[in-house]
Amino acid sequence: MTTAQPLVDLRDITVSFGAVKALRGVSFDLRPGEVHALLGQNGAGKSTLIKVLSGVNQRDGGTVLVHGKETNFKSAQDSRDSGIAMVYQDLSLVPSMSVASNLFLGREPHGGTRLVRNRSIVHAAQKYLTEQGFPIKASARVGALPFAYRQLTEIAKALMGDIRILVLDEPTSALSAGEEEILFKTVADVTERGVGVIYVTHRLHEVFRISDRVSVLRDGLNVGTHNTSDITMDKLVSEIVGPGHERMAQATLSVEEGDRRSAFRDESSESSTHAPVIELRGVTNARLKGVDLKVRPGEILGLAGMVGSGRTEILETMFGLRRADEGEVLFEGKPVRWGSPHQAIAAGVALVPEDRHEQGLVLADTIAANIAMPRLPQLTRAGAFTKGEANRRAKKAVSDLNVRAPGIQTKLQNLSGGNQQKVVFGKWLTPEPKLLLLDEPSVGVDVGARDEIYGIIRGFARNGCAVVVVSSELVELQLLCDTLAVIHDGRVTTRVHTSEVEGEERLHHLVQEPAR
Template identity: 55%
Template sequence: MREPLERPPLLKATGIAKSFGGVRALLGVDLEVLPGEVHALLGENGAGKSTLIKILSGVQRQDAGTIEIEGDAVSFDSTAQSRDAGVAVVYQDLSLVESLSVADNLLLGREPRTRLGFLKKRKLLAEAEAFLKAHKIPLNARATLGSLPFAYRQMTEIAKALMGKVRLLILDEPTSALTDDEEKILFDAIRTVTARGVGVIYVTHRLNEVFRISHRVTVFRDGANAGTFETAKTDMAQLVSAIVGPKQMKSGQALREGESRRTAGDANLPSSEAAAVELRGVRNDRLKGVDLTVTSGEIHGLAGLIGSGRTEILETIFGLRPVVGGELLVAGSRMENLDAATAIRLGMALVPEDRHVQGLVLEHTIERNLTLPRLPALSKWGWFQASAALARARRAVSQLSVKAPGPATYVKNLSGGNQQKVVFGKWNEPRPRILLLDEPTVGVDVGAREEIYGVIRDAAASGTGVLLVSSDLSELLALCDRISIVVNGRTLRALPRADLGSAEALHHLLQTQQATEQAA
């Protein structure tokens, strides 16, 4: 990777402190970014990364400390001031208009107009298409954003930021829902803007990305600096140690991203042959013939490119999409006109891809979110049992180690990893018979990810059949007993994990199958 430019720092943040009531989020952190540098920012959820990003973007003001951009002292009272200074932020929570096209979103607020203020639609479309082509971003500028998969919407958000007059680009978990191929496109786009001297702050929980894209790494822990490292002179173990600190670590192998704690013998299928769910030639508007069996106690992965139909398989099993052909069987019984309410009564649970839109009510408390899917069970003679709901919420917070003052905490105030734990907690009691997981560790740090892995493995050990969609191929190999290949709405094969080898081998298999399908 090209080295950053030999110039004074593009960004120099010194002694940044921030408190919320009695909680000290930042204790005087420092961060320096050079022109043309990709500077990774790491830390567990709650370490202070998001707070610093909000300060740099003008959402919040620091209580103490100074910020300089190219040597000039700045202090942002609004997001507009931050943007005017050349700071662009791409958050995990997308800020797009789904009813508009990709092109409209890319140029939203800076559309080309005539002297009388009328929109120059052709010029807008031409500018968007030229930018996407120049950066080799595989987006259709004319497509309505809401019709696209989440990963493509995320790529639109990134492209929107890159189109502006950017001096400092902040990317918050930019690859959380991208496949390997889409990740390469993003990395190429990052290299293009850094070649112009743009500095990039790259926030991620996927440590393998750090070594592929960054020049330097800064780690935050508990609101303070835990170290800054030159990427070429550090390794995974050193970064993990800086992130988790002196707390009792799990086995070294478990903490190395993408590796499993399971032994070779554990990779065999569960001894029980009972099918928790079975699909026989299932078809609908997105699926073209899916054959799939998930046995009780099995963790079964779905591997495929974005748009292959992985999410649609989960939605069909959960009753969100109709079965128009083939058979869907749950515990051996054929399902007719299945809907989500019936799926829940049958013991199914869905952890969706976009937790903020589909999995949680952010303005509600932990207790209310945990209660929503279990209202019938928590009601007696038409009366809601508030004490039983509170006790259930307290158990879930304790069992899942949700870092919050208590069940009355609003979900919007939790870190990403703790929000995801709440999504899991909705289905934790009673234990589901079938657990459907769509990108379950998106935006989750190393420590919380291992805890979620533990929840998934415990569910399977208790007899739950788990069906897991993940764009992180290493995650699939770390967790799954078998993995099915999904291409163009069809399942092509199901292979034992031991037969797949490495993430690279699985990625090659996906590419080969995709090419074969396209040639057919």
């Protein structure tokens, strides 16, 4: 890393949205060849700051210098033309197109037949992906890829061209350990070429693994910029959550450091000995192979496994998105063959999906409208929508889940990622489900909000709800779950009580051992 002129120098940036001051005089700089991590809770101002740099948000005050020259980007294209590439949590890929077509979108070759052009694009894309170490087929349709590979495709796309400044917003949120290593190697390679990387993350261990400097935003202010080697984990957490939040800070450290004594886990809340809420007996379909699982009232079952192992497909089968070709699904002791999620929801099943933007929310609609969506039949009387009851439920969800928003008529696209995730949970608060399915529940959730999210999940379980959790964070599964099932290639290979797994390293071994 060098002390040369900064690639980016943001000075005293202020941004307001109506009466809400999103940024209050924030300064931040990026040097050539460094990784500068940007941290903060949801709503702290991280996304707003990088959107000023991208030309999406216009500042009210302050100065933006890029390569030493004052700039005033009016659009994302202005930013891109200056050598700045952005990878947001909200992916910009076209699902119906191939990986190659997405990589070359807007810069397609001319001349020749369409077939020749397509072959040329696929060949060039595959060569690029292979050179960069991305394990993706250029000919694959993006919509058919697991979420992790869609995210890798987005990152690969951002790195194409003459890029001097790369902004990564939660880049590893859905990546496996092996895929994280690909990303980290790519980041190391580009910084060796003098590219500066702004790295927005909630995973604090990544900060110490990959960054040279770290800045913390809180309530629209920069509360500290440090050389990463000069700051400890507990100091960093304290800056993120702020004074008066000692319990939240300790809980966050528990997740980051794998402390099994964390307050998240309520040891007195043992799962019930009653009959299972849901049971899979020898379930086989296109992705599952003879799966046997049962979840009892009050139990939190964690599904551990590599990306593509079949964890998400188990949730989809429980939710009526996939049928069992062989075997059977029993709900409250009775065989069911749900043909759609509507039938599962009516029976008392709820799903918080991995990709909240594609499956869990309508970003252009309001908090109130999103929370009402899965309960429309209950909120309709004599063919008329009962807006008053819908608003009451929305206000309760916003209050109970501490959603940071001006009001229930706020559009989801104006909320931070963590607050959007809270709204997804809010959809299922009234009435509470009998079975709650969670696919990567803490993706994009900041270090402070994790405590709240885990508390919400344990609250569902204490009230007798059966909970199934898929998470790539193995420490999260250990802290949160009563029992764990390890999934390999569509099969359940191991099922253990969490107390029987001593340390994250043992769980890593279980996850990576091939099925026998």
